[in-house]
Amino acid sequence: MEFDDRAPIYTQIMDLIKRQIAVGELKVGQQLPSVRDLAQQVVVNPNTVQKAYLELEREGYVATQRGMGTFVSGDRGTVDLMRQGLARDIVATYVAGMRSLGYGPEEVAAMAAETARKEKK
Protein backbone atom coordinates (compact mmCIF):
# COMPACT_ATOMS: atom_id res chain seq x y z
CA MET A 1 0.00 0.00 0.00
CA GLU A 2 1.15 3.54 -0.75
CA PHE A 3 1.49 5.77 2.27
CA ASP A 4 2.25 9.44 2.45
CA ASP A 5 5.30 9.61 4.70
CA ARG A 6 4.61 13.27 5.48
CA ALA A 7 1.60 12.31 7.59
CA PRO A 8 1.45 9.83 10.48
CA ILE A 9 1.14 6.29 9.13
CA TYR A 10 -1.24 5.07 11.84
CA THR A 11 -3.89 7.64 10.86
CA GLN A 12 -3.61 6.45 7.25
CA ILE A 13 -4.17 2.86 8.37
CA MET A 14 -7.18 4.06 10.42
CA ASP A 15 -8.62 5.81 7.34
CA LEU A 16 -8.11 2.67 5.26
CA ILE A 17 -10.04 0.53 7.75
CA LYS A 18 -12.80 3.13 8.25
CA ARG A 19 -13.25 3.22 4.52
CA GLN A 20 -13.46 -0.57 4.32
CA ILE A 21 -16.13 -0.51 7.03
CA ALA A 22 -18.08 2.29 5.33
CA VAL A 23 -18.26 0.53 1.96
CA GLY A 24 -19.00 -2.87 3.49
CA GLU A 25 -15.70 -4.59 2.69
CA LEU A 26 -15.47 -5.13 6.43
CA LYS A 27 -18.88 -5.99 7.91
CA VAL A 28 -20.17 -5.34 11.41
CA GLY A 29 -18.99 -8.17 13.65
CA GLN A 30 -16.28 -9.23 11.20
CA GLN A 31 -12.75 -9.84 12.50
CA LEU A 32 -9.93 -7.56 11.42
CA PRO A 33 -6.64 -9.15 10.31
CA SER A 34 -4.20 -9.70 13.18
CA VAL A 35 -1.74 -6.89 13.83
CA ARG A 36 1.12 -9.01 12.54
CA ASP A 37 -0.70 -10.04 9.37
CA LEU A 38 -1.72 -6.51 8.48
CA ALA A 39 1.81 -5.23 9.24
CA GLN A 40 3.25 -7.81 6.85
CA GLN A 41 0.59 -7.09 4.25
CA VAL A 42 1.14 -3.32 4.12
CA VAL A 43 4.83 -3.62 5.16
CA VAL A 44 4.98 -1.31 8.16
CA ASN A 45 6.12 -1.58 11.75
CA PRO A 46 3.68 -3.83 13.72
CA ASN A 47 3.60 -1.22 16.51
CA THR A 48 2.11 1.27 14.03
CA VAL A 49 -0.74 -1.12 13.17
CA GLN A 50 -1.25 -1.75 16.89
CA LYS A 51 -1.56 1.99 17.48
CA ALA A 52 -4.10 2.32 14.63
CA TYR A 53 -6.21 -0.50 16.17
CA LEU A 54 -6.06 1.11 19.63
CA GLU A 55 -7.20 4.48 18.26
CA LEU A 56 -10.00 2.86 16.23
CA GLU A 57 -11.11 1.16 19.41
CA ARG A 58 -10.97 4.43 21.34
CA GLU A 59 -13.15 6.05 18.66
CA GLY A 60 -15.59 3.14 18.88
CA TYR A 61 -15.19 1.65 15.39
CA VAL A 62 -13.79 -1.67 16.58
CA ALA A 63 -13.67 -3.68 19.81
CA THR A 64 -10.97 -6.03 20.99
CA GLN A 65 -11.98 -9.24 22.71
CA ARG A 66 -9.10 -10.51 24.70
CA GLY A 67 -7.52 -13.61 23.19
CA MET A 68 -10.01 -13.52 20.31
CA GLY A 69 -8.99 -10.60 18.14
CA THR A 70 -10.35 -7.24 16.99
CA PHE A 71 -13.85 -6.98 15.53
CA VAL A 72 -15.87 -4.29 13.74
CA SER A 73 -18.37 -2.87 16.22
CA GLY A 74 -21.50 -0.75 15.73
CA ASP A 75 -24.56 -1.46 13.58
CA ARG A 76 -26.01 -0.58 10.17
CA GLY A 77 -26.85 2.92 11.41
CA THR A 78 -23.30 3.82 12.39
CA VAL A 79 -21.94 2.35 9.14
CA ASP A 80 -24.38 4.52 7.14
CA LEU A 81 -23.24 7.55 9.11
CA MET A 82 -19.62 6.74 8.26
CA ARG A 83 -20.48 6.38 4.58
CA GLN A 84 -22.28 9.73 4.65
CA GLY A 85 -19.26 11.29 6.35
CA LEU A 86 -16.95 10.07 3.60
CA ALA A 87 -19.42 11.31 0.95
CA ARG A 88 -19.50 14.76 2.56
CA ASP A 89 -15.69 14.92 2.42
CA ILE A 90 -15.72 14.10 -1.30
CA VAL A 91 -18.48 16.66 -2.01
CA ALA A 92 -16.61 19.33 -0.03
CA THR A 93 -13.49 18.76 -2.16
CA TYR A 94 -15.55 18.95 -5.38
CA VAL A 95 -17.40 22.11 -4.34
CA ALA A 96 -14.21 23.84 -3.23
CA GLY A 97 -12.58 22.98 -6.58
CA MET A 98 -15.55 24.32 -8.55
CA ARG A 99 -15.71 27.49 -6.45
CA SER A 100 -12.04 28.15 -7.15
CA LEU A 101 -12.89 28.05 -10.87
CA GLY A 102 -15.60 30.68 -10.27
CA TYR A 103 -18.74 28.52 -10.57
CA GLY A 104 -21.81 29.36 -8.47
CA PRO A 105 -23.95 26.93 -6.43
CA GLU A 106 -26.48 26.21 -9.25
CA GLU A 107 -23.77 25.38 -11.77
CA VAL A 108 -21.93 23.24 -9.21
CA ALA A 109 -25.09 21.19 -8.62
CA ALA A 110 -26.07 21.05 -12.31
CA MET A 111 -22.69 19.82 -13.51
CA ALA A 112 -22.56 17.13 -10.81
CA ALA A 113 -26.05 15.96 -11.76
CA GLU A 114 -25.19 15.94 -15.48
CA THR A 115 -22.01 13.92 -14.95
CA ALA A 116 -23.86 11.44 -12.73
CA ARG A 117 -26.55 10.98 -15.43
CA LYS A 118 -23.91 10.35 -18.11
CA GLU A 119 -22.15 7.80 -15.90
CA LYS A 120 -25.42 5.95 -15.41
CA LYS A 121 -26.01 5.48 -19.15
Added chain:
Amino acid sequence: MSMLVEISSLTKRYIGTSALSDITLEVPEGHIMGLLGPNGSGKTTLMKILAGLVSPTSGSVLVDGMVPGVRTKAIVSFLPDVNHLDRWMSVGEAGDFYADFYHDFDRKRFEELLAIMRLTAGQKIGSLSRGMVEKARLSLVFSRRARLYILDEPFGGLDPLARTQVLDALVANFRADCSMILSTQMVADVERFFDDVVFLDNGRVVLAGEAEDLRTRRGASIEDIYREVYGHVEAR
Protein backbone atom coordinates in the same frame (compact mmCIF):
# COMPACT_ATOMS: atom_id res chain seq x y z
CA MET B 1 7.43 0.24 29.21
CA SER B 2 10.74 -1.36 30.08
CA MET B 3 13.93 -0.09 28.51
CA LEU B 4 16.15 -2.62 26.79
CA VAL B 5 18.90 -0.08 26.17
CA GLU B 6 19.81 2.76 28.51
CA ILE B 7 22.61 5.13 27.59
CA SER B 8 23.54 8.02 29.84
CA SER B 9 26.11 10.78 29.20
CA LEU B 10 28.14 8.48 26.96
CA THR B 11 31.37 9.92 25.59
CA LYS B 12 33.93 8.17 23.43
CA ARG B 13 37.23 9.86 22.66
CA TYR B 14 39.95 8.53 20.42
CA ILE B 15 43.37 10.17 20.65
CA GLY B 16 42.92 13.70 19.44
CA THR B 17 39.26 13.33 18.40
CA SER B 18 35.89 12.91 20.00
CA ALA B 19 33.69 10.25 18.36
CA LEU B 20 30.70 10.59 20.69
CA SER B 21 29.88 13.40 23.08
CA ASP B 22 27.40 13.21 25.94
CA ILE B 23 24.90 10.82 24.36
CA THR B 24 21.79 10.03 26.42
CA LEU B 25 19.07 7.84 24.96
CA GLU B 26 16.84 4.87 25.63
CA VAL B 27 15.35 2.12 23.48
CA PRO B 28 12.11 0.60 24.84
CA GLU B 29 11.52 -3.13 24.51
CA GLY B 30 9.59 -3.89 21.31
CA HIS B 31 10.73 -0.76 19.47
CA ILE B 32 12.68 -0.25 16.26
CA MET B 33 15.02 2.73 16.42
CA GLY B 34 16.52 4.40 13.38
CA LEU B 35 19.99 5.83 13.93
CA LEU B 36 20.47 8.51 11.32
CA GLY B 37 23.27 10.80 10.28
CA PRO B 38 25.89 11.41 7.61
CA ASN B 39 29.18 9.50 7.44
CA GLY B 40 31.37 10.22 10.43
CA SER B 41 28.50 11.27 12.70
CA GLY B 42 29.22 8.48 15.21
CA LYS B 43 26.61 5.84 14.31
CA THR B 44 29.07 2.96 13.90
CA THR B 45 30.97 3.83 17.09
CA LEU B 46 27.71 3.91 19.07
CA MET B 47 26.62 0.55 17.64
CA LYS B 48 30.01 -1.04 18.36
CA ILE B 49 29.81 0.14 21.97
CA LEU B 50 26.34 -1.45 22.32
CA ALA B 51 27.66 -4.66 20.71
CA GLY B 52 30.47 -4.73 23.31
CA LEU B 53 33.28 -4.30 20.77
CA VAL B 54 34.43 -0.83 21.82
CA SER B 55 34.53 0.51 25.37
CA PRO B 56 33.23 3.95 26.29
CA THR B 57 35.56 6.67 27.61
CA SER B 58 32.93 7.82 30.12
CA GLY B 59 29.23 7.59 30.85
CA SER B 60 27.07 4.52 31.31
CA VAL B 61 25.66 1.99 28.85
CA LEU B 62 23.25 -0.79 29.84
CA VAL B 63 21.80 -3.50 27.62
CA ASP B 64 18.98 -5.35 29.39
CA GLY B 65 20.44 -3.98 32.63
CA MET B 66 23.97 -5.25 31.94
CA VAL B 67 27.20 -3.51 30.98
CA PRO B 68 28.14 -4.65 27.43
CA GLY B 69 30.43 -7.70 27.59
CA VAL B 70 30.30 -11.47 27.31
CA ARG B 71 26.81 -11.72 28.84
CA THR B 72 25.25 -9.11 26.55
CA LYS B 73 26.88 -10.62 23.45
CA ALA B 74 24.72 -13.69 24.08
CA ILE B 75 21.56 -11.60 23.64
CA VAL B 76 22.74 -9.06 21.04
CA SER B 77 22.77 -9.92 17.34
CA PHE B 78 25.08 -7.50 15.55
CA LEU B 79 25.47 -6.88 11.84
CA PRO B 80 28.73 -4.95 11.31
CA ASP B 81 28.99 -2.53 8.40
CA VAL B 82 31.70 -4.57 6.67
CA ASN B 83 31.64 -8.25 5.69
CA HIS B 84 32.49 -10.39 8.71
CA LEU B 85 32.33 -13.78 6.94
CA ASP B 86 35.39 -15.64 5.64
CA ARG B 87 35.45 -16.09 1.87
CA TRP B 88 36.36 -19.80 1.98
CA MET B 89 33.25 -20.71 3.96
CA SER B 90 30.01 -21.85 2.40
CA VAL B 91 26.75 -20.24 3.49
CA GLY B 92 25.85 -23.44 5.36
CA GLU B 93 29.22 -23.53 7.16
CA ALA B 94 28.69 -19.93 8.24
CA GLY B 95 25.39 -21.16 9.74
CA ASP B 96 27.25 -23.97 11.60
CA PHE B 97 29.72 -21.40 12.87
CA TYR B 98 26.89 -19.22 14.20
CA ALA B 99 25.14 -22.24 15.75
CA ASP B 100 28.35 -23.12 17.64
CA PHE B 101 28.78 -19.59 18.89
CA TYR B 102 25.24 -18.62 19.78
CA HIS B 103 22.76 -20.70 21.75
CA ASP B 104 19.84 -18.68 20.39
CA PHE B 105 20.61 -19.60 16.76
CA ASP B 106 17.55 -21.19 15.14
CA ARG B 107 18.57 -23.52 12.26
CA LYS B 108 15.04 -23.89 10.96
CA ARG B 109 14.66 -20.13 10.81
CA PHE B 110 18.01 -19.92 8.99
CA GLU B 111 16.81 -22.34 6.32
CA GLU B 112 13.56 -20.37 5.91
CA LEU B 113 15.47 -17.12 5.57
CA LEU B 114 17.88 -18.57 3.01
CA ALA B 115 14.84 -19.61 0.95
CA ILE B 116 13.33 -16.09 1.20
CA MET B 117 16.68 -14.58 0.20
CA ARG B 118 17.11 -17.11 -2.63
CA LEU B 119 20.39 -18.50 -1.33
CA THR B 120 21.51 -22.11 -0.87
CA ALA B 121 23.69 -23.61 1.86
CA GLY B 122 26.30 -24.92 -0.60
CA GLN B 123 27.25 -21.54 -2.07
CA LYS B 124 30.73 -20.27 -1.16
CA ILE B 125 30.86 -16.80 0.36
CA GLY B 126 33.74 -15.95 -1.99
CA SER B 127 31.63 -16.70 -5.07
CA LEU B 128 28.69 -14.47 -4.07
CA SER B 129 27.98 -10.96 -5.32
CA ARG B 130 28.07 -8.15 -2.79
CA GLY B 131 24.27 -8.08 -2.51
CA MET B 132 24.13 -11.85 -1.93
CA VAL B 133 26.80 -11.68 0.79
CA GLU B 134 24.69 -8.96 2.40
CA LYS B 135 21.62 -11.21 2.31
CA ALA B 136 23.60 -14.16 3.75
CA ARG B 137 24.82 -11.93 6.60
CA LEU B 138 21.30 -10.71 7.32
CA SER B 139 19.97 -14.29 7.30
CA LEU B 140 22.54 -15.23 9.95
CA VAL B 141 21.79 -12.21 12.11
CA PHE B 142 17.99 -12.68 11.93
CA SER B 143 18.26 -16.41 12.67
CA ARG B 144 19.27 -15.64 16.22
CA ARG B 145 16.40 -15.20 18.65
CA ALA B 146 18.17 -12.26 20.22
CA ARG B 147 16.79 -9.53 22.52
CA LEU B 148 18.56 -6.75 20.64
CA TYR B 149 19.38 -6.58 16.94
CA ILE B 150 21.94 -3.99 15.91
CA LEU B 151 22.17 -3.52 12.17
CA ASP B 152 24.79 -1.18 10.75
CA GLU B 153 23.77 -0.16 7.20
CA PRO B 154 21.87 -3.37 6.44
CA PHE B 155 20.74 -2.18 3.00
CA GLY B 156 24.12 -1.09 1.67
CA GLY B 157 24.74 -3.53 -1.19
CA LEU B 158 21.13 -4.38 -1.98
CA ASP B 159 19.13 -3.65 -5.12
CA PRO B 160 15.51 -2.47 -4.62
CA LEU B 161 14.04 -5.97 -4.97
CA ALA B 162 16.44 -7.47 -2.43
CA ARG B 163 15.71 -4.53 -0.12
CA THR B 164 12.01 -5.44 -0.25
CA GLN B 165 12.82 -9.09 0.58
CA VAL B 166 14.91 -7.98 3.56
CA LEU B 167 12.22 -5.61 4.82
CA ASP B 168 9.59 -8.36 4.55
CA ALA B 169 11.87 -10.69 6.52
CA LEU B 170 12.43 -7.93 9.05
CA VAL B 171 8.69 -7.40 9.68
CA ALA B 172 8.02 -11.14 9.75
CA ASN B 173 10.76 -11.68 12.34
CA PHE B 174 10.12 -8.78 14.63
CA ARG B 175 8.81 -9.76 18.05
CA ALA B 176 7.40 -7.71 20.90
CA ASP B 177 10.12 -8.96 23.27
CA CYS B 178 13.05 -7.71 21.21
CA SER B 179 14.29 -4.32 20.03
CA MET B 180 16.18 -3.23 16.97
CA ILE B 181 18.58 -0.41 16.25
CA LEU B 182 19.44 0.20 12.64
CA SER B 183 21.48 2.79 10.86
CA THR B 184 20.82 3.64 7.25
CA GLN B 185 21.36 6.25 4.59
CA MET B 186 18.23 5.04 2.78
CA VAL B 187 15.82 6.88 5.03
CA ALA B 188 12.94 6.97 2.54
CA ASP B 189 12.85 3.18 2.09
CA VAL B 190 12.86 2.33 5.76
CA GLU B 191 11.26 5.19 7.63
CA ARG B 192 7.89 3.52 8.07
CA PHE B 193 9.53 0.82 10.19
CA PHE B 194 10.90 3.19 12.78
CA ASP B 195 9.20 3.71 16.13
CA ASP B 196 11.88 6.16 17.19
CA VAL B 197 14.53 8.11 15.34
CA VAL B 198 17.78 9.63 16.58
CA PHE B 199 19.72 12.09 14.44
CA LEU B 200 23.45 12.21 15.14
CA ASP B 201 25.83 14.89 13.96
CA ASN B 202 29.47 15.15 14.95
CA GLY B 203 28.96 12.62 17.74
CA ARG B 204 26.03 14.46 19.32
CA VAL B 205 22.29 13.85 19.34
CA VAL B 206 20.81 16.80 17.42
CA LEU B 207 17.21 15.54 17.29
CA ALA B 208 15.39 12.53 18.73
CA GLY B 209 11.78 11.47 19.04
CA GLU B 210 8.98 9.17 18.00
CA ALA B 211 8.72 8.97 14.20
CA GLU B 212 4.92 9.43 14.10
CA ASP B 213 5.12 12.33 16.53
CA LEU B 214 7.78 14.08 14.40
CA ARG B 215 5.64 13.60 11.28
CA THR B 216 2.58 15.05 13.04
CA ARG B 217 4.36 18.04 14.51
CA ARG B 218 6.35 18.98 11.41
CA GLY B 219 3.99 17.76 8.67
CA ALA B 220 7.04 16.25 7.03
CA SER B 221 8.49 12.81 6.38
CA ILE B 222 11.52 11.61 8.33
CA GLU B 223 13.48 11.95 5.07
CA ASP B 224 12.38 15.61 4.75
CA ILE B 225 13.48 16.20 8.35
CA TYR B 226 16.80 14.48 7.57
CA ARG B 227 17.43 16.95 4.73
CA GLU B 228 16.45 19.83 6.95
CA VAL B 229 18.71 18.72 9.83
CA TYR B 230 21.78 18.07 7.72
CA GLY B 231 21.28 20.92 5.24
CA HIS B 232 23.46 20.38 2.22
CA VAL B 233 24.28 16.78 3.15
CA GLU B 234 22.21 14.73 0.70
CA ALA B 235 20.36 11.59 1.78
CA ARG B 236 21.47 8.87 -0.58
